[in-house]
Amino acid sequence: MDLQTAAQINSFLAAFVLLTAFGMLVQKRIYSLIHLFAWQGLLLSINTAIVGYVASKHHLYISSILTLSLKVFLLPYILHVLIVRLRIRREVETLVNIPMLMLIGLALVIFSYHLMAPVSELSKLITRSTLAVALATVMIGLLMMITRKHAVTQIIGFLAMENGLFFAATSATYGMPLVVELGVALDVLIAAFIFGIFFFHIHTTFDSLDVDQMARLKEGD
Template sequence: MSLQVAAHINSFLAAFVLLTAFGMLVQRRMYGLIHLFAWQGLFLSISTAIVGFVAGKHHLYISSLLTLSLKVVLLPYILHVLILRLRIQKEVETVVNVPLTMLIGVALVIFSYHLTAPVRELSTLVTRSTLAVALATVMIGLLMMITRRHAVTQIIGFLAMENGLFFAATSATYGMPLVVELGVALDVLIAAFIFGIFFFHIHTTFDSLDVDQMARLKEGD
């Protein structure tokens, strides 16, 4: 596989990563949100494997398998079980309406491309064209956390941010050291279990995971 072909394939996959980020930003159904997160993880996993093959970085194969098993299979399964156990409503409530959220997301993408333009011009890596997408994915994940009222959807936004950070590491330096990536993967998995336990206790106490409702209960006290 030539470097030019690999760069085109990687850019194509980056476009799908960004597309799934926008899909999660505007998705109104909880199960659809989880499916989009899984698809984003799949595109990220394939992109990591291709970069590892072209760059000769064998540790990226392990990173790709970790991403596939953790973010495509295990975390979506945990989120799915969490939604079923907590009997969460399927509709996702947002603080800002969808058209305005989309406009903000587009502005973040333009800002990301403008911010990373000097890096793209100086870099000689195959992944230099995907750095802006990675930064935009991080910002869209943060936007998703800000504009969603439900605690579970905010956690999915946090996980999407982590996807963007991992993509940025792969794009900027061909990935982090393997020990660091294993530590991050373990931290994310442990965080998912801890969040699940907290959600069960919060739902039992307040009978809701809506952040606004919990804030009003706190103010009432």
């Protein structure tokens, strides 16, 4: 595989990462949301492996496998178990004005393109053009956290942001040092567990995972 093909595949994967980010932004059903998250993880993992191969940085293989096992299988599985345990299986979130959300997302993509254009000029890596996409993914994850009311979907937004950061690290500098990446992976895993415990507490206290309920201080008025 020569550099040109690798760059093309890389940009293709970047485009699809962005697409999954948009998909998660507007997806109402919680199961489909988790599937989209797993797909995004898979795309990231393939992308990391390809970048590792082209740049012959072998520690990227490890982080690719780590991404695959953690973000494609383990985290979706944990979220899945949580949904079953908390009995929010059929819940459909009400999202206000989806076309508006899409337009804001598009504006964020344009903004991050403008922000990243001078940075990409400085870089000489083949993956430099995907930096803007990575930043856009982070921002769309943030937008998703802001617009969602449900605690579980907010967490998925958070994890999507982390995906974006990981993507940015791969495309900007061919990945972080392995120690850092292992640390981040462990953090994400621990975070998922802690979130799970929190969900249970929120659920038993408020009978719902809608975070709007927490704005009230009084008990049962």
